[in-house]
Amino acid sequence: MTAVLLYDPKGARYQRNLLGLTVQDRLERSLLRDGAGSVQHISAHSFVNGPVLLVPSTLVGTSQSLKALVHGRGCAKFEIGGAPVLRLDSMHSIPTNALNDLESWIQDGPFPVATVDGELINITNKATAKEATTFLLRSLRKAEDGLISRSLNRPMSLFTTRILAQTPITPNQWTVFTAILGVIGCLVMAQGGFWALTLGAFLIHMSSVFDGCDGELARLKFQYSKVGEWLDTICDDIVNSSLMLGLGLGIAATTGQEFYATMGITAVILNLSHAVVVYYYLYTQTGTGYALDFKWWFESETNNAKGLSENSGLLSTLMMMVRRDFFVFAFFVLCALNVPQIALWLGFIGALGMFTLSTVQTLIIPVRRRSRNRRHILNDAE
The missing domain is CATH 1.20.120.1760 (CDP-alcohol phosphotransferase transmembrane (TM) domain)
Structure with missing residues (x-):
């Protein structure tokens, strides 16, 4: 199963409350619901075996889009509101010095770019938080x-x-x-x-x-x-x-x-x-x-x-x-x-x-x- 490592993009405000949960808490629960093997915040001591998904801690998405990310195969980069998601076959592909600025390493890296169906929003301000609130409520229908x-x-x-x-x-x-x-x-x-x-x-x-x-x-x-x-x-x-x-x-x-x-x-x-x-x-x-x-x-x-x-x-x-x-x-x-x-x-x-x-x-x-x-x-x- 794919392990998910969360990273904080520049200017991250993942503690923002979104319909009763912080953005990061909502993201972690959503990923586990949609099939992630584990979810943890990345650090210098982080290590997981097998496929890994690097996800910004400010992301909110529908079940359809998160499942596509978690269950996908092969190396791929997804651009989502300026904060990229990267899927790798192994954590060994991540150099140690990249842990200090994963966002830049992912953006500048020569990774194949892919798209994903469904809604994904990077929460960076009140406008994106409002947009995420709207689509989360809409998804309850x-x-x-x-x-x-x-x-x-x-x-x-x-x-x-x-x-x-x-x-x-x-x-x-x-x-x-x-x-x-x-x-x-x-x-x-x-x-x-x-x-x-x-x-x-x-x-x-x-x-x-x-x-x-x-x-x-x-x-x-x-x-x-x-x-x-x-x-x-x-x-x-x-x-x-x-x-x-x-x-x-x-x-x-x-x-x-x-x-x-x-x-x-x-x-x-x-x-x-x-x-x-x-x-x-x-x-x-x-x-x-x-x-x-x-x-x-x-x-x-x-x-x-x-x-x-x-x-x-x-x-x-x-x-x-x-x-x-x-x-x-x-x-x-x-x-x-x-x-x-x-x-x-x-x-x-x-x-x-x-x-x-x-x-x-x-x-x-x-x-x-x-x-x-x-x-x-x-x-x-x-």
Whole structure:
């Protein structure tokens, strides 16, 4: 694996804070994430075996660009904002006297010049720091974002994450906060009446908006974990179920018809039953707690929940409509239009549909697994 040695270019200010981490700390964590064997600050006593990458300590880059540098082969020089990066097959190529001014030695050396895909910025002043901040936040967007998340929620969550990154708040703490906000919204809805239903639905929508911040914060400050994935997924399901309960109780309190409360309670049971199937699949099949890693039996290997935003067709449209960002916003709009009954019916139908699919999933998957194992046995016998 390639070892990375960091050097300080002229006028380096690598202790500058960039979204909660110093530039050098962010660079070190990014390089290790993207496959570097080791990362250390170069000194007269530095020595590593094998390929080495000399990188200015003021560099910030996307995962794509850093992976290209780390996993590349052969000697090559990359000019990045005046501070060069050099890839060598061995540290033996570096003369001892060059350690005092690596930047000049790299720039003046007869090394083949190459380019790298992706964004790389050398932080030298406020302007470049601002540019790096912008592209780091932009990199937090996800290709699988739903319609509402992409156009409405994500811009608001990124603005919030930019502020949160400067605080000691952790992603898991923020996950719990957004869940509490959502449950409060459900309690407000349960009081009944137009304003309670609308305000409660708005609070739940804002909970959905802020829910994106925990993942953004985790990726931005390298605080992601399996526990965080599961906490986020479970809290989302708690709020989703509370939404149906609060909606049913609120409409029942408004109209005096207990039928709506029964609908809400039934939807909660259906939602939780579906969640159990999802949790089991994630735990046994993917090893993650990320809900979008769940894959239905009728989806291809590339057309799961993560890829639906890039595909078209009736199935994709229906699956996008049951995405949390979409239905939470739709429920808020319906409550604001004073037709919460439509929201409850849609939620109930959606819960029933997901429960039905989950039930089929529990029957299909074991049969497919046994069939696949049988084919493997027959192939081995041949």
